[in-house]
């Protein structure tokens with residue numbers, strides 16, 4: 001490398017220094033943003049995303065600085081030699097700065113001048129060093145530090161464990177895809193984490209049969225489900241009149257659901273959820289499937305309800321513990337009964 005620097009060389013050096021200084025200030029600001037993100041108390045759902053976005057900024061700026069450090073090498077080597085010989089021509093440098101900054105803002109100019117002053121002090125005290133390589137090695141060090149933070153954080157933050165309902169409803173839908181082609185489950189209110197579990201509101205639609213709105217809560221501690229509210233309607237209800245027979249059918253289904261849910265929720269949370277989904281899925285053949293007991297489709301229910309289809313579907317129920325010599329009655333699930341036929345069936349089987 002030539003030990004003489006032409007005014008053009010020096011002007012280029014100044015421009016390089018200025019770039020490096022701007023990058024340093026950008027690193028400062030991206031590090032500040034990054035630190036703010038990491039230190040924030042409430043880590044919202046977008047935390048992981050902003051964390052990695054901010055880290056990318058820091059990395060990008062460090063890489064830029066590292067490249068700029070390389071550009072500065074020539075100038076710094078020259079500065080070191082000049083410092084040893086105490087041969088700095090500051091007047092020339094300053095006039096070049098004025099020239100270079102002719103069209104630049106005052107702030108940028110000051111920053112570059114400050115750097116020159118800093119290096120002048122360094123040079124005068126005979127301690128001129130390869131600032132470029134120092135910057136580069138600190139950048140590498142900082143980068144390594146950051147990488148280790150990321151790896152540590154990664155194990156804590158990703159992948160985020162899906163919440164209870166989101167996880168098991170998806171699992172149930174996947175497992176039962178073939179049999180429940182006509183069924184859909186929609187999150188009316190996205191699942192939200194609470195102190196002791198999570199809550200959500202879902203809508204279960206069985207094509208040609210029913211729509212169920214359910215407000216659900218999962219309690220992690222006891223591993224149980226709670227149904228806070230439910231409403232079961234006909235898919236066609238909006239088109240039909242208030243006193244329509246279908247409306248009456250669903251009045252009965254709503255009443256029945258009270259008893260059914262009590263039995264279905266005795267199970268642990270995942271099984272309870274599956275019970276509920278299976279039960280609603282079993283209504284897909286409402287108005288089509290005849291009664292298991294009388295084998296008829298319509299039955300005269302009462303003067304109020306008149307003729308009704310079998311609107312009972314049997315549900316999961318914990319069997320009482322039997323003695324060893326007793327074979328427990330395993331009742332099938334999702335079987336259609338008329339309301340009165342179901343009552344008789346229960347009485348006969350002491351359910």
Ligand SMILES: [Zn+2]
Nearest residue numbers: 291294338341
């Ligand atoms: Zn019947």
